[in-house]
Amino acid sequence: MIEGMALRTDFTERLSIEHPVVSAPMGGAAGGALAAAVSEAGGLGLIGAGSGAREVLEREAGIVTASTSKPWGIGFLLWSLENDAIARALDHGPAAILLSFGDPAPYADEIRSAGVRLIVQVTDMAEARRALEAGADVLVAQGNDAGGHAGQNAVGTMSFVPSVVDMAGSIPVLAAGGIADGRSLAAALALGASGAMIGTRFQATHESLVPAAEIKALLDATGADTETNRVLDIARGSAWPARYPARTLRNAFLDAWRDREAELRGDLDAQQRFRAAAAEQDPDVVPIWAGQALDRVTAIASAADVVAEIVAEADRTLTRLAAYRAAR
Numbered sequence: 001m002i003e004g005m006a007l008r009t010d011f012t013e014r015l016s017i018e019h020p021v022v023s024a025p026m027g028g029a030a031g032g033a034l035a036a037a038v039s040e041a042g043g044l045g046l047i048g049a050g051s052g053a054r055e056v057l058e059r060e061a062g063i064v065t066a067s068t069s070k071p072w073g074i075g076f077l078l079w080s081l082e083n084d085a086i087a088r089a090l091d092h093g094p095a096a097i098l099l100s101f102g103d104p105a106p107y108a109d110e111i112r113s114a115g116v117r118l119i120v121q122v123t124d125m126a127e128a129r130r131a132l133e134a135g136a137d138v139l140v141a142q143g144n145d146a147g148g149h150a151g152q153n154a155v156g157t158m159s160f161v162p163s164v165v166d167m168a169g170s171i172p173v174l175a176a177g178g179i180a181d182g183r184s185l186a187a188a189l190a191l192g193a194s195g196a197m198i199g200t201r202f203q204a205t206h207e208s209l210v211p212a213a214e215i216k217a218l219l220d221a222t223g224a225d226t227e228t229n230r231v232l233d234i235a236r237g238s239a240w241p242a243r244y245p246a247r248t249l250r251n252a253f254l255d256a257w258r259d260r261e262a263e264l265r266g267d268l269d270a271q272q273r274f275r276a277a278a279a280e281q282d283p284d285v286v287p288i289w290a291g292q293a294l295d296r297v298t299a300i301a302s303a304a305d306v307v308a309e310i311v312a313e314a315d316r317t318l319t320r321l322a323a324y325r326a327a328r
């Protein structure tokens with residue numbers, strides 16, 4: 001990386017960070033070690049705290065606060081958020097709280113009056129409007145290229161981001177979904193975003209909590225091996241709302257039950273077999289969340305190197321694009 005290089009945007013200014021790169025709050029994958037490493041590297045690292053279970057939040061926030069004094073944050077799932085989770089999160093001194101998949105309005109005042117930035121991830125234009133009305137400081141526009149859960153009617157990142165940017169006015173927007181290298185970060189900036197939130201790429205880092213066998217499956221697969229589905233959520237008895245299906249690697253269980261969701265819901269034996277196999281980490285059943293940019297996830301690296309490489313390549317890309325203009 002070029003010494004002293006930084007990509008400055010509205011978002012980096014607002015968060016007092018060096019680079020417009022955020023690691024996604026991936027439940028089960030993004031703990032305190034990953035968040036701290038990304039923040040130490042000049043991005044914004046987010047812990048994936050899901051519903052805000054006390055034990056997970058305490059443990060992972062403890063790790064991040066012991067490992068970095070730079071800004072970091074915590075992400076929660078709105079549809080399953082525990083009552084006091086925001087208050088407990090604020091006790092750890094995050095710079096930002098990210099809320100996804102539900103209505104952020106009930107929590108906005110509590111977060112913002114603590115001097116903490118409210119980031120809201122949105123999957124369609126109605127959610128974007130609601131987040132702006134709630135007073136979000138930053139929006140994340142998540143397109144359906146994304147790994148993990150996304151909106152049922154989500155469109156691709158390239159189409160969605162400019163629409164949210166136009167609606168958001170002076171509120172910075174991050175792009176999420178399909179960004180795994182510096183070219184796609186530069187593309188996000190070209191779409192009007194002030195940075196990118198990246199999930200899939202950060203799963204294949206030394207600091208992620210993803211089991212080694214699953215990381216290997218990610219490295220071996222491509223974006224074309226992913227599929228948006230509800231089958232694996234239904235099978236594991238997850239309470240995820242129907243309007244948020246998930247993009248996962250295809251596997252044998254998904255192949256067997258594709259387009260048979262109602263049947264699966266009524267087949268308790270099949271669900272029981274799924275859970276027994278999933279408990280053994282059987283790769284034919286276990287959901288491995290991954291996005292369409294998987295082609296560019298080919299090796300495990302440290303989170304710091306991922307941030308540095310993405311930023312350096314984005315910088316080179318911006319230089320390359322400027323040369324097109326000069327050549328005219």
Ligand SMILES: Cc1cc2nc3c(=O)[nH]c(=O)nc-3n(C[C@H](O)[C@H](O)[C@H](O)COP(=O)(O)O)c2cc1C
Nearest residue numbers: 024026027100146147148177178198199200289291
């Ligand atoms: C393994 C995994 C787990 C995720 N868990 C969450 C989560 O708990 N909360 C959330 O808001 N988003 C979650 N996401 C979605 C991310 O916030 C983000 O939108 C997505 O990773 C961006 O697309 P990309 O994977 O192509 O980079 C998850 C994504 C992945 C890959």
